[in-house]
Amino acid sequence: MNNFSYTKVSTLADAIHEIDGDIRNKIVAGGTNINDLLRYFITKADKLVDINPVSEYNSIVRLENGGIRLGALHTNADTAYDPIVEERYPLLSKAILAGASAQIRNMATNGGNLMQRTRCYYFYDIHTPCNKRDLGSGCSAINGYNRIHAVVGQSENCIAVFPSDMCVALAALQATVNISGPNGERTLPFADFHRLPGDTPNIDNNLIHGEIITSIDLPEKGFEKNYSYLKLRDRSSYAFALVSVATGLDIQNNVVKEARIALGGVAHKPWRVLEAEDFLIGKEPVRENFAKAADLILKGAQGYEHNSFKIELAKRAVIRNCMMALNPEVQRPGAKPSV
């Protein structure tokens, strides 16, 4: 870990001032990813700015529009176990609880969850080329061991995946991200927060350096009657997803009125295909229709030597999770497949 200075701030204005738009000054909140990145020299910092005392953003509040606001500094655990989240947004609660471990969820914050970086092995190994860590050095994963890597939305420069579970649910719920920076406040739809790798895989998201996530808003609709989160991985807990699926269905009189399906573990950002969701509208919630939606979601998918299995796995996971959403009681701890 390189030597850095440390300062603690208690207001948002002080945090923005301390960062001063300088890429070598980093925010720390839960610290569960940045400490790791610093320790292994993947990221370097001159200064860490600890924003934990900015208490204004450490709560969950109801909004006048019927939605709720998740403070960026609220922990993942406190968010997942919040009574409002459990009752009205159980999809989010289940997704958070499928991620990391209880200890890490006690530390990690909501804002930090969006800012975590890929767990591509080559990104973490500073002795190998990686365009995300060192733009222009090449991608070691494309012709390397790429079992955990992307099958949709990737580029010839990067096939890393975004590792969050929470963000898959936030994508499905159509959250919005509230941001503050030197030039004031702005809001991004969740779908526009993270980005695809393209020619600049070193940039994970559309936050400008110097800006800070202050909160995440959920709209009123939580799909609490028909929802499911399914996470498939090499061991049944405390591992990142090979494929995960968040499904929310609005079903009336055995007809789908609205459908949301987001995938994790398959792309550089939570993956939604609106064409597939639109296809389900007006259809019966049955396996055959979910299978057609799954085909639309994985249309154009491209696998590599070690991860082509993910394409079929993702299709089956979409179907399985949509079926599970019809009867949410079948969901198991850790978002394992229903028995």
Added chain:
Amino acid sequence: MTAKNTQTTTLHINGYTHVLSIEPWISLLDILREHLQLTGTKKGCDHGQCGACTVLVNGKRILSCLALGVMKDGAQITTIEGISNGTELHPVQKAFIEHDAFQCGYCTPGQICSAIGMLNENKAETREEVQELMSGNLCRCGANKGIIDAVMAVKEGGYNE
């Protein structure tokens, strides 16, 4: 490393107050083990993948390897050295012995601190839920069955801290 880069940090550990002058990049784990000789807390992977370094901070279980010491200024910290009541073992410690919940013992301090944190959280009822909420602590000897048996025994025996 320069002297001006150290921070005065106060940690309340197992009932004792320590005022330390530490560099900001030192993990809470290294402070416990190297600065305070509280070596009961183990360093396994040192990057958040094994749970051996689990301690309780303000009553909640966290990974001390992923926490910077300076960020815990003022915190109440409990390590494995602080959970017994004098020579009277904590119920989770007793259950680990009764249920043969360890072999080499390296993961055990983290397992016990994690189990206490989990019981305090009170979110697990079934054995499957306990397994899921204890999954952040890896045992490579194969004592997992005994560990879950021990935690279930404490739960079913009525747990009082």
